[in-house]
Amino acid sequence: MTQKFLDKVYDARDADETRTLYDDWSASYDAEVSSQGYATPGRCADALARFMKDQTLPVLDFGCGTGLSGLALKLAGFATIDGVDLSEEMLAKARAKRLYRTLTVIEADAPLPVTPGDYAAIAAIGVIGAGAAPISVFDDLMKALAPGGFLVLSLNDHALQDRTNEARLCEWIDCGAARLLFRESGPHLPGINLNSNVYVLEKN
Ligand SMILES: C[S@@+](CC[C@H](N)C(=O)[O-])C[C@H]1O[C@@H](n2cnc3c(N)ncnc32)[C@H](O)[C@@H]1O
Numbered sequence: 093m094t095q096k097f098l099d100k101v102y103d104a105r106d107a108d109e110t111r112t113l114y115d116d117w118s119a120s121y122d123a124e125v126s127s128q129g130y131a132t133p134g135r136c137a138d139a140l141a142r143f144m145k146d147q148t149l150p151v152l153d154f155g156c157g158t159g160l161s162g163l164a165l166k167l168a169g170f171a172t173i174d175g176v177d178l179s180e181e182m183l184a185k186a187r188a189k190r191l192y193r194t195l196t197v198i199e200a201d202a203p204l205p206v207t208p209g210d211y212a213a214i215a216a217i218g219v220i221g222a223g224a225a226p227i228s229v230f231d232d233l234m235k236a237l238a239p240g241g242f243l244v245l246s247l248n249d250h251a252l253q254d255r256t257n258e259a260r261l262c263e264w265i266d267c268g269a270a271r272l273l274f275r276e277s278g279p280h281l282p283g284i285n286l287n288s289n290v291y292v293l294e295k296n
Pocket residue numbers: 107110111114133154155156157158159160161176177178179182198199200216217218219223224225226229
């Protein structure tokens with residue numbers, strides 16, 4: 093199979109170009125990443141399930157794409173999942189999976205339509221870093237949680253190359269605004285030898 097999008101997704105681009113890329117990728121995304129063993133959604137969902145005991149509480153799947161992350165959350169036991177994403181076409185694929193309570197298109201520069209306390213947990217799976225959302229999103233997601241809320245996220249090898257990405261997590265942890273519950277390196281897309289770190293943070 094030709095790696096039509098994985099060959100170029102990690103190049104830098106702005107939000108409009110990112111949306112266009114994912115709109116164009118939506119039809120073949122699931123097949124392409126699955127063929128490379130996309131493992132991060134399952135790792136993130138299992139990590140969150142270790143800490144969030146009431147799995148009936150709502151979870152926001154930020155950058156839900158076609159719903160592979162929502163599927164992993166469902167398989168890990170989470171019952172109530174909302175999804176948001178930049179790309180209308182990716183969301184259309186997610187809608188067809190019938191996993192989500194709601195699915196909403198968002199703009200990259202608009203405030204997240206979330207009030208702290210709406211979600212017991214937020215997931216940003218395969219979303220932050222080169223080829224997707226900037227690290228400023230991490231601050232927005234932390235601010236969208238109430239104290240005691242969980243954020244599960246991944247940073248792949250490309251995202252980890254830019255030290256400022258993981259450093260942003262440390263800023264929250266080091267000043268006591270969040271607690272790091274889990275950090276683990278493992279496979280992301282093993283077919284192309286790409287790994288990721290999975291993190292679970294609890295907001296203080
Ligand atoms: C690699 S896909 C991951 C999708 C899904 N979470 C998964 O694990 O399959 C990245 C997704 O993030 C979305 N995205 C990128 N930048 C975003 C932003 N600033 N806000 C919301 N979604 C964004 C893209 O449209 C795309 O659907």
